[in-house]
Amino acid sequence: MFDDNVGVAHPKQGIGPRYALYVDSLTFNQAAYGSQHPLSIARTGTVGELTRRLGWLPGTARKVCAPASVSTLCRFHNKDYVLALQAADRDGKVSRNFRARYGFGTMENPLFAGVFNRAATTVGGSILAARLSLENRVVFHPAGGTHHGQPGRASGFCYFNDPVYAVLTLLNAGTERVLYIDLDAHHGDGVEAAFEFDHRVHLLSIHEVERWPYTGNPSKNPRICNLPVVKGCGDRDFERLIADVALPFASSTEPQAIILTCGADCLAGDPLSSMNLSNISLWRAVEQFSKLAPAVVVLGGGGYNPWTLARCWTGLWARLAGFEIPTILPDFAKEILATLKCDLIDDDDIQDTWLSSIADQPSYNI
Ligand SMILES: [Zn+2]
Numbered sequence: 444m445f446d447d448n449v450g451v452a453h454p455k456q457g458i459g460p461r462y463a464l465y466v467d468s469l470t471f472n473q474a475a476y477g478s479q480h481p482l483s484i485a486r487t488g489t490v491g492e493l494t495r496r497l498g499w500l501p502g503t504a505r506k507v508c509a510p511a512s513v514s515t516l517c518r519f520h521n522k523d524y525v526l527a528l529q530a531a532d533r534d535g536k537v538s539r540n541f542r543a544r545y546g547f548g549t550m551e552n553p554l555f556a557g558v559f560n561r562a563a564t565t566v567g568g569s570i571l572a573a574r575l576s577l578e579n580r581v582v583f584h585p586a587g588g589t590h591h592g593q594p595g596r597a598s599g600f601c602y603f604n605d606p607v608y609a610v611l612t613l614l615n616a617g618t619e620r621v622l623y624i625d626l627d628a629h630h631g632d633g634v635e636a637a638f639e640f641d642h643r644v645h646l647l648s649i650h651e652v653e654r655w656p657y658t659g660n661p662s663k664n665p666r667i668c669n670l671p672v673v674k675g676c677g678d679r680d681f682e683r684l685i686a687d688v689a690l691p692f693a694s695s696t697e698p699q700a701i702i703l704t705c706g707a708d709c710l711a712g713d714p715l716s717s718m719n720l721s722n723i724s725l726w727r728a729v730e731q732f733s734k735l736a737p738a739v740v741v742l743g744g745g746g747y748n749p750w751t752l753a754r755c756w757t758g759l760w761a762r763l764a765g766f767e768i769p770t771i772l773p774d775f776a777k778e779i780l781a782t783l784k785c786d787l788i789d790d791d792d793i794q795d796t797w798l799s800s801i802a803d804q805p806s807y808n809i
Pocket of ligand 1: 629706708746
């Protein structure tokens with residue numbers, strides 16, 4: 444089914460001899476969420492541009508995804524909800540009744556041109572990523588990670604729940620033990636609710652305590668490992684938690700496949716969370732988890748600082764695919780970072796390193 448030549452040659456510091464693949468679509472580069480929304484910033488388009496211009500994304504590694512069909516979307520989401528979002532996008536308006544019932548057309552989950560196609564393509568990307576991972580690959584889908592989507596309602600900037608489809612794709616292919624890991628600063632409530640009663644799925648989440656959606660407390664369910672961390676959690680506490688609790692739990696599940704949502708909002712400098720991780724600490728955690736299963740899908744997720752997000756996911760791809768990250772970026776890459784804008788971050792708070800490098804310094808001293 445797949446071309447044996449697909450992938451990236453000569454891994455240097457990646458997770459092993461697996462080929463890494465990158466799921467993408469031009470749809471993800473289009474403007475979205477209007478102008479007054481935390482997700483209206485440049486995100487995966489910048490990651491794609493940086494990885495391409497740095498020579499880290501050969502054409503064989505890039506896989507283009509298509510939107511999931513309505514019938515596929517209805518395998519998890521309620522049909523009335525799917526059709527309501529499709530109609531609202533087509534008509535460019537949403538009734539008060541639908542807004543209240545389905546949660547879109549609001550400040551949180553705005554209606555914008557192309558919302559249905561974008562959300563459906565995000566789901567299509569997760570399905571493709573899961574299928575590709577079954578060929579013993581690690582597959583990165585940075586536009587994925589909409590982990591708050593509910594079966595019949597938009598929630599937390601998420602219209603559909605693409606991680607659920609990645610898990611379902613693996614289960615439908617016969618995978619008996621799937622581990623879902625969520626490192627976003629917000630608890631992945633939609634994914635947990637979808638699989639809390641499915642004995643084939645284990646769920647592990649590290650997220651900031653007392654942060655929206657206010658779920659993710661330690662669970663009595665032995666298949667769910669929720670690890671809320673205090674505000675300001677830095678690398679030292681995070682790495683200890685990974686080594687002492689998260690990795691032993693993940694390993695004990697003997698996963699055949701891992702889906703990992705790697706939100707960038709757990710990094711220092713994010714305007715919507717108070718966690719303080721460096722990107723190198725997050726990359727290391729992803730690499731450690733990735734070694735536990737032959738099939739791995741890494742999704743994006745939240746992240747509302749366009750500089751820390753672009754650097755994190757660009758560097759994560761480099762690490763997964765085995766490319767060496769330079770200490771100082773070449774001028775063309777600095778220029779890409781210099782064009783980014785964010786209304787939620789004061790100019791005085793933009794750090795020089797956000798404009799000139801990929802890897803952070805460890806945050807042990809924070
Ligand atoms: Zn988040």
